[in-house]
Amino acid sequence: MSVQTLIDQVEAHLLIPLVGPKCANRLAQFDVHATDCIKLFISKGLGLGIVLGSSILKVPQIVKIVSAGSARGVSFVGYLLETLSFAISLAYNYRGGNPFLTYGEMAAIYVQNIIVSLLILAYNGKYAGLILLSLFLAGFSYALIDPTLITPQLLTTLQMSTIFLGIASKLPQIYNNFRAKSTGQLSAITIFLQFAGSAARVFTTVQEVNDPVILVGNVVAFALNLVIMQQVLIYRKSKVAGGHLPDYQKRKSPKLD
Incomplete structure (x- = not known):
């Protein structure tokens, strides 16, 4: 050839x-x-990489929880809010006709987030909550896709709210890490991939999506992932297990965050 x-x-x-x-x-x-074409190619390549990488993004986290038989240190509230945010953004991009490579990872992460959320409930013995969460997310996802249930105007408002949902989803995890001086069962691999993916997603959004709401959301996500990534690096040598639990965990029984 x-x-x-x-x-x-x-x-x-x-x-x-x-x-x-x-x-x-x-x-x-x-x-x-051909600078515009070169930037578009880089953006498409990054988008493809993000979508492919997202298919296993939360797998290290899932494996770590199952292997440890515990979801200690993983914030249920954080995962729930992040899951709702991804569901809204996925529907907003899909119904808005944006290029798939600018948001495709949301579908894979959404499913994996649900799995992590259910594992947190299961390992805390909250089986009724597990069933209720499954039913709620199924109904919510259907409503987001159906324009007769959630109008385009309402969906735009919901998309704007994801900026605040994104902040609220990360703050409990950031606070938990700071309070425990440990990242518990958080997977460093997952956190790094989230950080790298969010950085790349800011670039692809600037190049391919003319929507300031989506751009602001991605910038905020990058900033929050940067904070958690720094916590992983700072607390990576801090192990809180067995007889080395901090005093606040010794004094009270574990609760869902």
């Missing part, structure tokens, strides 16, 4: 599906002045 044939194959099967025929042709010709 000649070099030109290989370039033609890459253009036809990789570049055109990602950036369209016009940019694909300029990139295949190694046009260094």
Whole structure:
């Protein structure tokens, strides 16, 4: 196979599906002045990487909880609010017709967040809450997709609220980590992937989505993930287990955060 044939194959099967025929042709010709096309290609590549990576984003967290037989240190309130935020944003982007690679990871993370939330309830013996949460999320997800139940105007308002939901979802986890001087059963791998993904998502949003509401939400998510990432690095040597529980945990029985 000649070099030109290989370039033609890459253009036809990789570049055109990602950036369209016009940019694909300029990139295949190694046009260094096609800055808009280069940025679009980087954005699409990052978006694809985020979507693929998101399929296993919370798997380390799930494995860590199951292996430890405990969800200690993982905030139920934080996960619940984050799950609601992802459900709203997923519906908003889908119904708004935004490119899939600018939001596709939300679907995978949404499902994984539900699994983590259910595990937290299960390991705390809250089986009735587990059933109620499952029913609520099923109904809420259906309503978000149906425009006769949630109008476009209401969905826009809900999307704006995700900025505050995002803040509220992370603050309990940040506070728990600070109070315990430990990140408990939080997975460092998951936290790092969230941090890297949120940073990349800010770039892809700027390049491909002309929606300030989505951009502000992504910037806020990046800032909060940065804080938690720093906590993981600071507290990584702090182990709170067995007889080394902090005093506040020794004095009272575990409760859902």
